Amino acid sequence: MKTDDFLSVGLANAERCNPGISSFDCVESDKNAVLKKVTVVNMPEDTLVLKLEHIGFEGIVRDKSIPKKWGYNQHSDYVFITADKCIFIEMKSNPKLMNVKEEVRKKFISDNCLVGYFDSIFENLLSKNIFFGKRSFHYVLFHGAFPMSKPNFNPIDFVANDSPNSFRSFSLVDGSKIKFDWLY
Secondary structure, three states, rough: OOOOHHHHHOOEEEEEEEOOOOHHHEOOOOOOHHHHEEEOOOOOOOOEEOOOOOOOOOOOOOOOOHHHHOOOOHHHHHHEEEEEEEEEEEOOOOOHHHHHHHHHHHHHHHHHHHHHHHHHHHHOOOOOOOOOOOOOOEEEEEEEEOOOOOOEOOOHHHHOOOOOOOOOEEEEEEEEEEEHHHHO
């Protein structure tokens, strides 16, 4: 079984972008969300998309002394996996970026722990090559735009987003479309 097939079976919520289909709808499941859908277009064929929402360490981390707010059991919404990249995506309806920045940073750090854990399983238990560690990591936040404001996704404003501390953020309205290559 190939590693990406193992991910699909093991996580049960993986999707592969099919040839000829180059877009994916990132959907927020919270019924109170204002930013419910963002479509990523021009995705490479055969991109693997994992929904990280239901992955947790409840059975592993039981120490009550670790504060819940630390973020060990929170993850971003999606990860897009290509041949050479992992792009973590978090969606937030709140247009006030400063109110969510620390929470998002902790989620991205938790994602790093999660993929490190998966790679350790692949390498040490399944005798497979590491899957995530050979790819570059990128971190992206889609957050709601202020009412009556123009969405901001100007490529000139892009910052390096190769660490959880320096993620790229896009101020978007519900139903926005964004190019895949703007995410890294």
